[in-house]
Amino acid sequence: MSNDFAYDENWASIYEQFTSIRGRVAEADETAAFLERYCRGGSALELGIGDGRVAVPLSERGVRVEGIDNSDSMLKLLARRTGLITTWKADIGDFKSEKRYNLVYCAYNTLTVLVTREAQISCFRSIIDSLQDDGTVVIELPVPDVGNFIGGQRTTTTLVDGENTFLTSELHDPLSQNVVSTHLWFTGTSVRSLPYRCRYVYHQELDTMAECVGLKLAERWGDWARGVFTEASRRHISVYRRAGL
Structure with a gap:
């Protein structure tokens, strides 16, 4: 990688x-x-x-x-x-x-x-x-799913169950086909911030x-x-x- x-x-x-x-x-x-x-x-x-x-x-x-x-x-x-x-x-x-x-x-x-x-x-x-x-x-x-970006940004709820909630905030650069994102994982009283970057x-x-x-x-x-x-x-x-x- x-x-x-x-x-x-x-x-x-x-x-x-x-x-x-x-x-x-x-x-x-x-x-x-x-x-x-x-x-x-x-x-x-x-x-x-x-x-x-x-x-x-x-x-x-x-x-x-x-x-x-x-x-x-x-x-x-x-x-x-x-x-x-x-x-x-x-x-x-x-x-x-x-x-x-x-x-x-x-x-x-x-x-x-x-x-x-x-x-x-x-x-x-x-x-x-x-x-x-x-x-x-x-x-x-x-x-690739590059719909619903507004001004090159979007925030989505990717999963919600009885214990976990995932929010994903993304920045989209269509010229490089890059998406830079942060997954926010809420579980119980804790939250994790998980960075990610990809080229679709x-x-x-x-x-x-x-x-x-x-x-x-x-x-x-x-x-x-x-x-x-x-x-x-x-x-x-x-x-x-x-x-x-």
Whole structure:
């Protein structure tokens, strides 16, 4: 990820709870099942491996999973969870690997943490250098939602339940496709301020960046259960292979 943002201790200390509330922990097994078909009995590299939310269930399916992350705090969480996954600290926008993998994947919205187009294309270059000739690349991204900004700003309530309230304040720069946000998490009598910055990417632009390094779109789905990707989809899972295969 870029040097502009890392999941520091403030994020790491609540990451599992945060992703659980957002429904991401519950779908981890479904994600692993989707990914396994592209590397069954082989190897996989996760970009932005975090606490191993996806990597651990994928490894339990017999895949040799390795991963990189730019956050020491997140890598420590994974190390406490399992010692069976090899990891190293690196920037996903410019990493080197001596190995070649059957699958390279980037889940959730991790690619968008690279906040320039150049950094995102550089990530694709690193991916292609780490991929077996017949390997597969899988990237999950949200469909950009840039409506309802007034003067480049908006504040939304993203979740309210019996114990938690999430408010998100955002600043939008359409020229750079950057959104700088702060999540305010109210629970009980406490409040956490969680900063975040991203560069959103439309799926057509993602395809173009992939084509720049010799990849082509093979499949696109609306979710990890292989739902159809439509104009109403809020995210997509895009599958790429080398052009010519």
